[in-house]
Amino acid sequence: MRTTMKMIFCLFIISWVQGEGVDAALTEEVSKINIHGYFSQGFLISSRNNFILDSKKGTFQFNELGINFTSQVTDRIHVGIQFAARDLGDTGNDKVLIDWAFADYNWRDWLGLRVGKMKLPIGFYSKTRDIDMLRTFILLPQGVYFESFRDTSAAMKGIGVYGVVSPGSLGNISYQASIGAAEIDIDSSSIQFAESIGDIHISKCDVDRIISGCLIWETPLKGLRAGATLFDIKLKCSGNITKDIVVPVDFPPYSITAARKGDLFINDIPKYQIKIFSIEYTWNNLVLAAEYLKLRQDMDIKIIAGFNTRARLNTESYYISGSYRFSNWYELGGYYSVCNKDLTPSITPPGLPYWDFQKDICVSMRFDLNAHWTFKMEGHLTDGVALCLPRHNPDETGAPVFARRWAMFGAKMTYTF
Amino acid sequence: MKMTTILMTLLFILPMAVFSDAAGLKIIANPGAQTLELKKKDIRDIYTGVTKIWETDGKVIIAILEGSELHKQFLEEYVNKTPIQFRNYWREKVFTGEGESPKSFKTEKDLIDFVVNTKGAIGYISSPTEKAVTFVKITR
Numbered sequence: 001m002r003t004t005m006k007m008i009f010c011l012f013i014i015s016w017v018q019g020e021g022v023d024a025a026l027t028e029e030v031s032k033i034n035i036h037g038y039f040s041q042g043f044l045i046s047s048r049n050n051f052i053l054d055s056k057k058g059t060f061q062f063n064e065l066g067i068n069f070t071s072q073v074t075d076r077i078h079v080g081i082q083f084a085a086r087d088l089g090d091t092g093n094d095k096v097l098i099d100w101a102f103a104d105y106n107w108r109d110w111l112g113l114r115v116g117k118m119k120l121p122i123g124f125y126s127k128t129r130d131i132d133m134l135r136t137f138i139l140l141p142q143g144v145y146f147e148s149f150r151d152t153s154a155a156m157k158g159i160g161v162y163g164v165v166s167p168g169s170l171g172n173i174s175y176q177a178s179i180g181a182a183e184i185d186i187d188s189s190s191i192q193f194a195e196s197i198g199d200i201h202i203s204k205c206d207v208d209r210i211i212s213g214c215l216i217w218e219t220p221l222k223g224l225r226a227g228a229t230l231f232d233i234k235l236k237c238s239g240n241i242t243k244d245i246v247v248p249v250d251f252p253p254y255s256i257t258a259a260r261k262g263d264l265f266i267n268d269i270p271k272y273q274i275k276i277f278s279i280e281y282t283w284n285n286l287v288l289a290a291e292y293l294k295l296r297q298d299m300d301i302k303i304i305a306g307f308n309t310r311a312r313l314n315t316e317s318y319y320i321s322g323s324y325r326f327s328n329w330y331e332l333g334g335y336y337s338v339c340n341k342d343l344t345p346s347i348t349p350p351g352l353p354y355w356d357f358q359k360d361i362c363v364s365m366r367f368d369l370n371a372h373w374t375f376k377m378e379g380h381l382t383d384g385v386a387l388c389l390p391r392h393n394p395d396e397t398g399a400p401v402f403a404r405r406w407a408m409f410g411a412k413m414t415y416t417f
Numbered sequence: 418m419k420m421t422t423i424l425m426t427l428l429f430i431l432p433m434a435v436f437s438d439a440a441g442l443k444i445i446a447n448p449g450a451q452t453l454e455l456k457k458k459d460i461r462d463i464y465t466g467v468t469k470i471w472e473t474d475g476k477v478i479i480a481i482l483e484g485s486e487l488h489k490q491f492l493e494e495y496v497n498k499t500p501i502q503f504r505n506y507w508r509e510k511v512f513t514g515e516g517e518s519p520k521s522f523k524t525e526k527d528l529i530d531f532v533v534n535t536k537g538a539i540g541y542i543s544s545p546t547e548k549a550v551t552f553v554k555i556t557r
Contacts, residue, residue, distance in 0.1 A: 034511075034517055034518075036511050036512065036518075038512070066512070068511070068512065068514065070511075070514060070517065072476065072517065075470065075474070075475055075476040075537075076470065076476075078514075078517075080514040081514075082512070082514060100513065100514050102514060104514070104515075106469050106470065108470070109462075109467060109468055109469060109470065118514070119513045119514070127509070127513045128509050128512060128513065130512075131508065131509070131512045133505070133508060134505050134508055134509055134512075164462075164467045166458075166462075166467075172462070172467060174467075222497050223497060282497075282498075282502070284499065285499060325499070325501065328501070368501075371504070416508065
């Protein structure tokens with residue numbers, strides 16, 4: 001309700017400003033305030049495992065909304081702000097945040113400057129993952145576009161440069177590079193995922209800096225583009241241990257308690273780096289894409305009581321996807337996505353082998369009711385649970401329990417203006 | 418022999434510079450844009466937001482006839498996108514703050530009036546007009 005009220009208030013203010021002054025005073029095409037927005041409501045239900053949220057019972061806690069206001073101040077300066085809110089189980093909860101807000105100075109086609117909070121290009125589709133209308137699928141391939149990292153990797157505050165160069169007959173090469181920082185909400189899905197590495201509760205997380213870079217080559221071959229992305233973040237989290245850490249010694253049944261429940265810990269992450277290589281080919285109504293992700297996360301975990309450990313999380317993911325538009329109102333798509341993760345050394349007691357991979361086959365149908373309304377349905381058949389969080393899948397004692405093979409169905413309705 | 422060479426040369430050169438494509442599609446621009454010749458790739462760069470500023474200075478403002486057969490034909494010929502792909506391409510720019518949607522018109526008359534009256538505007542039409550627009554020559 002609070003969210004809706006805020007949105008309505010923003011709409012009212014901007015409409016009033018437009019009506020009273022801006023439009024009337026400035027007759028040039030530049031200088032007007034443009035307003036666009038979207039709203040989507042989804043439903044997810046899964047069998048055997050909860051994914052992202054408590055999905056086994058079926059849930060409508062899956063929505064996004066956003067509204068933006070932009071204005072071309074001069075020929076070369078463009079400013080804008082987008083407010084967005086989303087709900088995904090126990091994250092987001094429709095809290096209105098500034099999704100992006102920046103000033104853009106377009107000096108030349110090959111060099112522009114942005115200052116403020118801007119969306120990050122991580123792979124071909126991360127910048128638009130909130131806008132359901134722009135793709136065939138409800139959920140992007142999760143190995144590369146994992147929902148739990150969405151709020152950390154969506155945007156950053158800082159400064160960025162961008163541009164397009166056209167080296168003769170080689171097509172266009174566009175680039176974007178930025179440096180800055182971000183705030184990580186303690187209730188975010190990223191924190192939930194970080195907590196899943198062990199029995200910990202994170203109460204604070206500070207980002208030292210983020211570096212992001214992206215190159216996209218529109219090749220001379222019609223419809224073919226290729227890209228590479230780098231995302232590098234340095235951060236430090238702290239919190240408490242939620243369960244005694246008991247370490248076995250060489251002569252069982254003896255063991256020592258290395259840390260006790262409630263002990264403070266610091267998780268220093270000097271490197272959290274994502275590299276993605278992307279390729280996409282469009283031929284008339286057919287779109288084929290493939291992306292490969294490599295993620296490396298180094299962690300120095302220090303427990304104040306004296307127990308220290310160093311761990312590295314390596315994740316390797318890829319997918320291939322295809323979609324075909326049969327008519328103005330119907331599109332069919334699918335993908336096969338694979339994610340493999342490896343935490344060395346394991347901080348928690350080792351799980352079953354299928355806890356470290358996730359293979360997903362997805363088939364999606366999209367119906368465009370008109371230019372503004374879209375309805376989608378999607379089915380997933382999944383093997384492995386690497387991206388399912390233990391906190392969503394506990395047994396009676398609180399220990400994680402997963403089924404290897406599971407399925408999921410989703411539906412989503414979106415309105416865009 | 419000399420005449421044959423001239424004829425051959427003309428035959429070779431003439432198709433390289435045309436005012437529109439064979440189907441009668443014409444690219445028009447506001448006279449202030451002062452751009453008389455563009456390559457197909459230039460048109461694509463303009464309509465995909467790669468080129469945002471005219472060489473002679475001033476912002477490029479794109480006009481389209483969304484929903485028309487001419488729009489579909491134009492996109493196929495110059496932009497290599499279907500109308501839906503084109504719409505989503507610009508929506509992506511709108512919702513990431515990286516651009517503004519092209520100005521959309523229902524009739525050619527409205528589009529022509531807009532191009533005539535808007536500095537930096539560019540559009541396309543199917544039939545000749547006597548309005549004060551610049552017809553853009555497409556070179557290959």
